Amino acid sequence: MTASAALSHSPLDGSLFASLRELLGARLSTAAAICAQHGKDESYHTPYSPDAVVFAHNTDEVSAIVKLCAEYKTPVIAFGAGTSLEGHVAALAGGICIDMSEMNRVLRVNAQDLDAIVEAGVTRKQLNEHLRDTGLFFPIDPGADASLGGMAATRASGTNAVRYGTMRENVLTMTVVLADGRVIRTARRARKSAAGYDLTRLFVGSEGTLGIITELTVRLYGIPEAISAAVCAFPNLEGAVDTVILTIQSGIPVARIELLDEIQMAAINKYSKLDHQVAPTLFFEFHGTPGGVAEQAEMVKAIAGDYGGDDFRWATTPEQRSKLWQARHDAYYAALALRPGSKGLATDVCVPISRLAECIGETKRDLAASSIPYALVGHAGDGNFHLVFMLDPDRPEELAEANRLNERMVNRALAMEGTSTGEHGVGYGKMDFLIAEHGEAVSVMRKIKLALDPDGILNPGKIIRI
Amino acid sequence: MTASAALSHSPLDGSLFASLRELLGARLSTAAAICAQHGKDESYHTPYSPDAVVFAHNTDEVSAIVKLCAEYKTPVIAFGAGTSLEGHVAALAGGICIDMSEMNRVLRVNAQDLDAIVEAGVTRKQLNEHLRDTGLFFPIDPGADASLGGMAATRASGTNAVRYGTMRENVLTMTVVLADGRVIRTARRARKSAAGYDLTRLFVGSEGTLGIITELTVRLYGIPEAISAAVCAFPNLEGAVDTVILTIQSGIPVARIELLDEIQMAAINKYSKLDHQVAPTLFFEFHGTPGGVAEQAEMVKAIAGDYGGDDFRWATTPEQRSKLWQARHDAYYAALALRPGSKGLATDVCVPISRLAECIGETKRDLAASSIPYALVGHAGDGNFHLVFMLDPDRPEELAEANRLNERMVNRALAMEGTSTGEHGVGYGKMDFLIAEHGEAVSVMRKIKLALDPDGILNPGKIIRI
Numbered sequence: 001m002t003a004s005a006a007l008s009h010s011p012l013d014g015s016l017f018a019s020l021r022e023l024l025g026a027r028l029s030t031a032a033a034i035c036a037q038h039g040k041d042e043s044y045h046t047p048y049s050p051d052a053v054v055f056a057h058n059t060d061e062v063s064a065i066v067k068l069c070a071e072y073k074t075p076v077i078a079f080g081a082g083t084s085l086e087g088h089v090a091a092l093a094g095g096i097c098i099d100m101s102e103m104n105r106v107l108r109v110n111a112q113d114l115d116a117i118v119e120a121g122v123t124r125k126q127l128n129e130h131l132r133d134t135g136l137f138f139p140i141d142p143g144a145d146a147s148l149g150g151m152a153a154t155r156a157s158g159t160n161a162v163r164y165g166t167m168r169e170n171v172l173t174m175t176v177v178l179a180d181g182r183v184i185r186t187a188r189r190a191r192k193s194a195a196g197y198d199l200t201r202l203f204v205g206s207e208g209t210l211g212i213i214t215e216l217t218v219r220l221y222g223i224p225e226a227i228s229a230a231v232c233a234f235p236n237l238e239g240a241v242d243t244v245i246l247t248i249q250s251g252i253p254v255a256r257i258e259l260l261d262e263i264q265m266a267a268i269n270k271y272s273k274l275d276h277q278v279a280p281t282l283f284f285e286f287h288g289t290p291g292g293v294a295e296q297a298e299m300v301k302a303i304a305g306d307y308g309g310d311d312f313r314w315a316t317t318p319e320q321r322s323k324l325w326q327a328r329h330d331a332y333y334a335a336l337a338l339r340p341g342s343k344g345l346a347t348d349v350c351v352p353i354s355r356l357a358e359c360i361g362e363t364k365r366d367l368a369a370s371s372i373p374y375a376l377v378g379h380a381g382d383g384n385f386h387l388v389f390m391l392d393p394d395r396p397e398e399l400a401e402a403n404r405l406n407e408r409m410v411n412r413a414l415a416m417e418g419t420s421t422g423e424h425g426v427g428y429g430k431m432d433f434l435i436a437e438h439g440e441a442v443s444v445m446r447k448i449k450l451a452l453d454p455d456g457i458l459n460p461g462k463i464i465r466i
Numbered sequence: 467m468t469a470s471a472a473l474s475h476s477p478l479d480g481s482l483f484a485s486l487r488e489l490l491g492a493r494l495s496t497a498a499a500i501c502a503q504h505g506k507d508e509s510y511h512t513p514y515s516p517d518a519v520v521f522a523h524n525t526d527e528v529s530a531i532v533k534l535c536a537e538y539k540t541p542v543i544a545f546g547a548g549t550s551l552e553g554h555v556a557a558l559a560g561g562i563c564i565d566m567s568e569m570n571r572v573l574r575v576n577a578q579d580l581d582a583i584v585e586a587g588v589t590r591k592q593l594n595e596h597l598r599d600t601g602l603f604f605p606i607d608p609g610a611d612a613s614l615g616g617m618a619a620t621r622a623s624g625t626n627a628v629r630y631g632t633m634r635e636n637v638l639t640m641t642v643v644l645a646d647g648r649v650i651r652t653a654r655r656a657r658k659s660a661a662g663y664d665l666t667r668l669f670v671g672s673e674g675t676l677g678i679i680t681e682l683t684v685r686l687y688g689i690p691e692a693i694s695a696a697v698c699a700f701p702n703l704e705g706a707v708d709t710v711i712l713t714i715q716s717g718i719p720v721a722r723i724e725l726l727d728e729i730q731m732a733a734i735n736k737y738s739k740l741d742h743q744v745a746p747t748l749f750f751e752f753h754g755t756p757g758g759v760a761e762q763a764e765m766v767k768a769i770a771g772d773y774g775g776d777d778f779r780w781a782t783t784p785e786q787r788s789k790l791w792q793a794r795h796d797a798y799y800a801a802l803a804l805r806p807g808s809k810g811l812a813t814d815v816c817v818p819i820s821r822l823a824e825c826i827g828e829t830k831r832d833l834a835a836s837s838i839p840y841a842l843v844g845h846a847g848d849g850n851f852h853l854v855f856m857l858d859p860d861r862p863e864e865l866a867e868a869n870r871l872n873e874r875m876v877n878r879a880l881a882m883e884g885t886s887t888g889e890h891g892v893g894y895g896k897m898d899f900l901i902a903e904h905g906e907a908v909s910v911m912r913k914i915k916l917a918l919d920p921d922g923i924l925n926p927g928k929i930i931r932i
Contacts, residue, residue, distance in 0.1 A: 112819065113819055114715070115818075155659075155660040157660075165635075166658050169631075169635060178910070182909075183906070185905070185907060189818050190816040190818060190879075190883065191848050192889065193816060193885035194814075194888065194889050195903050195904070196900050196929055197910075197911045198634065198670065199911070201667030202663060202664060222716070222717035248580075249688075292754075292757075295755055295757060295758070350657070350658060351656055352578075352579040352657070353579055354578035414654070418655075418656045419654045419659035421659065421660045421661050422658055423658065423660050434662050437661050437662075440648055441651060441652060441665055442662070444644070444665060448663060448668075
């Protein structure tokens with residue numbers, strides 16, 4: 001994506017600045033380094049700095065900030081942990097960035113209801129740390145230690161989604177500040193409801209373009225009585241993919257089933273100092289009762305065996321498991337480390353599971369003609385996989401080629417009834433794909449955007465052009 | 467609800483009628499009996515006939531009908547199986563009812579992807595019958611043999627929701643005709659996506675007020691290797707409710723856990739010719755591997771025993787199970803049969819599980835002062851329960867009292883962070899409760915309604931007043 005993503009940008013109004021200063025004192029910054037840090041995420045997309053960054057402490061403050069921005073028609077962008085991958089926080093038209101990281105209180109754990117109420121800046125690891133003595137956990141795990149508000153805003157998922165769902169399924173209700181500063185609750189805390197339009201699901205995945213999430217109630221789960229994890233190498237990628245497909249089709253409730261190609265395995269061996277076989281590999285995790293876990297593992301082993309999988313290498317202690325999954329989570333950084341100094345471009349298609357082998361196969365054949373190094377890793381149980389292209393930032397032709405390969409991948413996935421983004425979101429990187437994917441339905445999204453944010457101040461230039 | 471729910475009603479325009487006749491021929495009816503049948507559901511709410519009923523055969527026809535209605539600003543209401551409970555299909559402002567029952571083709575079963583594409587008029591029993599030889603089933607089961615389009619439109623759930631979720635979790639994508647007749651797909655068929663606003667979840671539960679669902683892709687599940695069902699009676703309602711709560715809190719993946727009070731048990735014994743103990747009772751169903759089902763049942767038996775539950779009465783053969791659940795599904799009719807000639811008013815609150823015992827207890831105390839007969843039945847695992855008041859239609863004071871009791875129940879549930887409707891929806895019966903429940907958020911719903919249906923032709927007078 002080139003600098004042309006920038007939108008027209010008015011300088012920050014002096015009266016707005018003075019009002020924000022009065023409201024927030026030292027928690028308003030225009031320091032170039034602070035602004036730069038808040039205009040970039042972990043992607044290759046060109047960063048754009050906001051004009052100022054404010055550090056909010058509660059919903060009322062966010063409401064007051066948004067009211068002021070609305071008055072001056074000034075863009076306002078929420079910032080969680082900055083771990084997004086499609087330029088979500090880039091201030092394309094300048095404006096005010098609201099940093100949510102100091103809104104990081106776990107407000108209430110309703111252990112009996114298996115839910116927790118948190119401020120938007122609480123990260124997933126922080127929540128799980130907080131829950132340590134309760135026997136409960138929050139499963140959604142995109143790898144990065146993202147904020148829960150940011151995860152809701154991008155409809156994040158990750159390795160556990162095959163069993164526990166995505167943020168779509170795991171947010172019960174949210175407090176949201178609207179474009180005019182009013183505050184709403186999207187729903188009650190009941191597990192289900194048929195009371196009107198599903199505003200919770202509308203704001204989940206809206207990437208800060210319809211409102212700013214300040215608090216959310218998320219579902220928790222009992223820590224399973226038994227957990228075991230295993231690694232299984234295959235002679236070829238097809239065998240690994242077919243194992244995933246048959247496991248899902250058999251309805252085996254695996255908690256995690258992750259696919260890594262041989263390049264990715266070499267990368268994590270090196271980066272995380274491991275000694276796994278350098279071959280297409282599946283990482284599994286099983287949750288349940290001791291009997292249930294054993295049963296699941298037996299069934300999956302039998303399937304893997306039929307496709308040439310070798311013996312399971314078990315990670316049974318919490319330490320071994322933690323090491324295994326940390327290595328999986330570091331896959332992106334491990335891939336980049338294979339080519340020192342490189343920047344990553346991560347693709348994110350997701351297809352119906354019946355098309356997964358075909359989609360990966362065609363993609364690999366297409367890539368054979370390319371010279372850009374890449375690694376493949378994926379939440380294969382959902383039909384979702386990523387390539388990480390390791391790009392030389394000094395060679396713009398590599399970025400152009402990776403973009404072409406990605407575009408062909410997206411079109412391939414769309415032709416297979418899949419989506420351009422399984423979990424990373426649209427940001428400003430995938431707006432054109434959105435049109436290819438949804439066609440006429442994008443006009444409905446646009447109408448909703450205009451109805452809820454008529455002046456277009458909320459995270460402008462993301463998801464849809466208005 | 468009184469006749470005051472009617473909205474202003476213009477007579478059907480002659481040119482519109484002529485155009486519809488040209489389009490649909492004999493599939494357009496203005497016969498009084500047909501119109502009357504299409505303006506009423508299964509509830510106590512006053513029915514309102516549409517001016518004409520059309521029987522659509524495909525999405526293009528629905529699109530053409532809606533385009534014509536848009537041109538003449540004439541109300542248009544979709545009709546599935548007519549089994550809703552809050553006056554959803556009442557033509558408060560007259561207009562055209564589109565009967566979807568002849569759009570009843572199962573278009574494609576994607577067995578490998580565990581989903582099926584159906585026209586909106588396919589009923590849940592029809593789909594399961596169609597799936598008979600595939601080893602798959604569609605779990606959502608509101609009791610009535612509702613159409614899948616109608617179930618999506620009201621965000622239906624039922625006895626299996628505690629394990630499999632509601633229509634919210636089980637619709638992957640839909641074809642929807644918008645208020646101007648344009649046709650959109652709400653999403654791709656991939657299991658997850660982060661590509662823009664979640665239009666699927668927006669239209670699920672929108673009760674025909676934002677668009678008309680003509681096709682939908684629903685999730686399927688493998689029929690479990692083992693299924694067993696059991697009945698357990700308790701000395702008092704508290705013991706039964708506490709058993710539900712602890713079962714859910716323990717994370718035991720029961721497929722069904724249904725609560726019936728002693729009145730309801732007497733009713734189904736009589737109506738379905740059964741001989742269950744007349745006491746507060748739980749109906750269970752367990753799904754899984756043979757070992758897993760045995761394990762779940764043992765855990766639940768132990769919990770029930772602690773709360774005074776008697777021995778489980780097992781229903782192990784498919785025939786026994788089918789008889790058991792048919793009796794549960796007939797609970798509403800069984801209750802009404804206790805008072806011949808009565809009409810039912812069904813309440814539908816849902817609270818966080820930790821408040822369920824308190825909510826039911828307070829409700830029962832409130833009811834002690836009332837003389838209207840009622841029975842209690844509920845999807846207790848979701849925190850959702852219903853009272854059926856059996857009303858003498860010749861005594862309007864009974865309806866008034868039942869409405870007062872229901873209002874107190876809703877306010878009680880809202881005070882406990884619950885919802886006014888777990889699964890029946892809003893229709894025209896619960897619009898006032900919606901405001902009590904969502905406050906300011908209703909204005910967001912209104913903005914969305916106005917953005918997508920500016921002339922208010924789609925099912926006017928439902929969910930929100932515009």
